[in-house]
Amino acid sequence: MMILIIGAVFGLAYAFTHRGSDRPTTDSWQPAQATARLDSPADVKWGTNTDAALQLARIEGRQLLRSEAFIVGIAMHVAILVVFGLIWASNSIGSENSWRAWLGLLPVFTLPFAGLALVAVNAATLRARRDGAEELFSSMPASEATRAVGHLGAMWMAFVVQALFVGVNVVEGAFVRHQFGTIDAASIGDVAVSFVLVACACALGVALARWLPHPIVAHAALVALGIGASAIGAIGGKHWSLTRQLSIWPRYPDHDWIFAVRPTWWHALYLLALGAGVAVAAVARTRRDRSVAVMAAFAVVVAAVAAVAQTRPMTDGDAQRIAAMVADPQLHSDCRINDGLTLCAYRDYADVVDLWSDELTAPFAAVAPQRRASGFTVVWREPSLDRLDPAVRRRIDIAAIAASREADPNTWNGVEIGGTESDPVNRLALGLWSVGLPLTAAADSPCYVGGQARGVVALWVAAQGQSVKTAERLVTGSWSGVRHSDNPYDLPVSWIDGYVWIGDRTPPALWAPTDLVAARTLVGLEPAAVREVLWADWPRWADPATTTDELMTALGQTAAGPVAGMPDGAGQCP
Numbered sequence: 001m002m003i004l005i006i007g008a009v010f011g012l013a014y015a016f017t018h019r020g021s022d023r024p025t026t027d028s029w030q031p032a033q034a035t036a037r038l039d040s041p042a043d044v045k046w047g048t049n050t051d052a053a054l055q056l057a058r059i060e061g062r063q064l065l066r067s068e069a070f071i072v073g074i075a076m077h078v079a080i081l082v083v084f085g086l087i088w089a090s091n092s093i094g095s096e097n098s099w100r101a102w103l104g105l106l107p108v109f110t111l112p113f114a115g116l117a118l119v120a121v122n123a124a125t126l127r128a129r130r131d132g133a134e135e136l137f138s139s140m141p142a143s144e145a146t147r148a149v150g151h152l153g154a155m156w157m158a159f160v161v162q163a164l165f166v167g168v169n170v171v172e173g174a175f176v177r178h179q180f181g182t183i184d185a186a187s188i189g190d191v192a193v194s195f196v197l198v199a200c201a202c203a204l205g206v207a208l209a210r211w212l213p214h215p216i217v218a219h220a221a222l223v224a225l226g227i228g229a230s231a232i233g234a235i236g237g238k239h240w241s242l243t244r245q246l247s248i249w250p251r252y253p254d255h256d257w258i259f260a261v262r263p264t265w266w267h268a269l270y271l272l273a274l275g276a277g278v279a280v281a282a283v284a285r286t287r288r289d290r291s292v293a294v295m296a297a298f299a300v301v302v303a304a305v306a307a308v309a310q311t312r313p314m315t316d317g318d319a320q321r322i323a324a325m326v327a328d329p330q331l332h333s334d335c336r337i338n339d340g341l342t343l344c345a346y347r348d349y350a351d352v353v354d355l356w357s358d359e360l361t362a363p364f365a366a367v368a369p370q371r372r373a374s375g376f377t378v379v380w381r382e383p384s385l386d387r388l389d390p391a392v393r394r395r396i397d398i399a400a401i402a403a404s405r406e407a408d409p410n411t412w413n414g415v416e417i418g419g420t421e422s423d424p425v426n427r428l429a430l431g432l433w434s435v436g437l438p439l440t441a442a443a444d445s446p447c448y449v450g451g452q453a454r455g456v457v458a459l460w461v462a463a464q465g466q467s468v469k470t471a472e473r474l475v476t477g478s479w480s481g482v483r484h485s486d487n488p489y490d491l492p493v494s495w496i497d498g499y500v501w502i503g504d505r506t507p508p509a510l511w512a513p514t515d516l517v518a519a520r521t522l523v524g525l526e527p528a529a530v531r532e533v534l535w536a537d538w539p540r541w542a543d544p545a546t547t548t549d550e551l552m553t554a555l556g557q558t559a560a561g562p563v564a565g566m567p568d569g570a571g572q573c574p
Helices: 001-015 050-066 066-087 097-104 104-125 134-140 144-153 155-175 183-213 216-232 241-246 264-283 290-310 316-327 349-366 397-408 424-432 452-461 466-476 493-498 513-523 529-537 548-555
Strands: 335-340 342-346 376-381 411-413
Touching: 001 050, 001 264, 050 066, 050 144, 050 241, 066 097, 097 104, 097 183, 104 144, 104 183, 104 216, 104 349, 144 155, 144 183, 144 216, 144 264, 144 342, 183 216, 241 264, 241 290, 241 452, 290 529, 335 349, 342 349, 349 376, 349 424, 349 452, 349 493, 376 424, 411 424, 411 493, 424 452, 424 466, 452 466, 452 513, 452 529, 452 548, 493 513, 513 548
Parallel strands: 342 376, 376 411
Antiparallel strands: 335 342
16 A cells, blocks of 8 residues: 555656646756856866856756655655654654654654655756766866766755755644653754755765766665664664664664763764765766865764764763662652642653643542542653663662662652553553552553452542543553554453553553443543542442442442453452
C-alpha cells in the first residue's frame, strides 16, 4: 500500500511538473554584463563569474519546483506534518510532548526531503549531459566551475521549503500538540541541524553529478547513506554511545533528554564542514588551484575538530548534576500540594503539573478524607536508569534507587508509562493507591483482585471527573495484543477479560470480568450517592475480605456473581 501511495505521488508530481511542456518557455534571465575580459584575473576570483553564478542559482532554484523528486520531497514534508502533528499528535505524551523532544525530531523528519532534494539537484546538474548539450554549454562564457556554483546555490529554494516546514512545526507544537518545557540551546541547535542536512544533501547531489555523472549514482548514494547512518546511529543498542554523534542523525537515548548532554551545535558544525568539503569537491572537478585546496583543508580540519568535540565524554559537573536529579527528583522539581495530593515535575517540565492537576484532582477528591490524609504523590522519575550515560550511572546506585521507589506505596511515577495528557494510567494508579493495592507488578506478575470490593472501588475512583461514556471505556478490558504473535509483550489469554491498564508493561492488578461489569454499573450511578456509601465505611470497602457482591448490595444493585479462577501467572493481591 505504501509503495502504491508513493508511486501515485510521483505520478502526480510528474504530471504537475510536465504540464504545458510543449509550450515554448520564457524567462526573465538576462546574461550578466561582462565587467572585465574573460582572460583577466578580475573575473576568476572563484574561478567563476560571480554575477553569472548568482543568476544561475536563482534560475536553478526556481527550476527545482519543476522537479518530480523535489515535489515529492515537499509532499513528504506535508505528510510528516499531517501524520505526526495531527493524526498521531495525541500519541505523543509525557516527555515526548516536550519542545525538547519535538524539535529534536526535526533532523530525522527532514531526511526524506533532504534525500529527494539531493536527487533533484543531481538531476538538474546532469541536465546538460542528459540532453546532449554539454558541448553547447562548454562554448558559453560561464565556466564549468561557474555552473557548479550555480547549481550549489540552487539550495536556496530548499531552504525556503525547509523554513516553511519548521515554521509550521512550531505552530503545530504551540496550538495543536500543546508542547511544554524549555526550548533550550540544544533544541535550537536541532533546528540548525535540519537546515544543514538540506545543504549537505544539495551539495552532495552536485558533487556526485560532477564526479560520477549518472543518475543512478544519486539513488545508490541515498541507500548507502541510509544504511551507514542507521548503523552508526544505533551503535550501543539501547544504551547511549558517543560514537553515534558521527551519524547524520544520532539515535538519542531512550531516557528523557533532560538527563543527557546533547552537543547539537558541534554536530551542526560537523555536518556543515562535511557539506562544505563536498561543495568544494564539486568545484574541484574542474578547478584545483591553491584557494580550492585551502578551503578543502579548512573543511577537513573543522570537521575533525567538531567530530572530536561532539564525542567527548560528559563533564564531571554535568554528570554530577544529572545524577543528583535522578537520585532525588523532588529536590529538583516544582511541586504543588493540595489537600494531600502532591504533584512534582522537573522544573523544565513544570507545565506537566497543570496537566496532572486537571486529571487527578477529581479522582483524589473522591477518596475518603481519612485515606487522603496519608497523602498521594505523583513525581516525575526516570525509569530507564540502566540506559543513562555511563558517567551518570557511575554516580548513582541503580539498585538502591529502584528499591526505595518500590518501598514507597504512596508515590507514583507519573511518567512511568509516559502519561501526562489524559492518560488513564495516572488515574488507575491513584485508584489502586486509594484502597491499598500495589502500584507496580511484583516480579513482572500482576496480583489478582477478582471478586474483591476494593478492586471495583479503585476503578470507580479512577473514573471520577470523566463523562459516563469515557468512564465506561476506562473500566473495560483494554488489551488486544494477544492477537499479534510477534508482539514481545504478549499476555496470557486468561488475562484478557480482566486487563484494565494502558501501555505494554505488566499491570499491577487483574480484575475478574464480573468486577468490570460492576465498575461500569457504579460509574453510571450518581457520584454523590456512591461516595456517601463508600465514605461511611471506607476501611471496610478497602478490606480484601469484603466482596464485590457486598458492595453492590450496599448500593442497591444486582450482585456481580461468581468470579473466574486465578489468571495464569498471577498471585493474590496483598
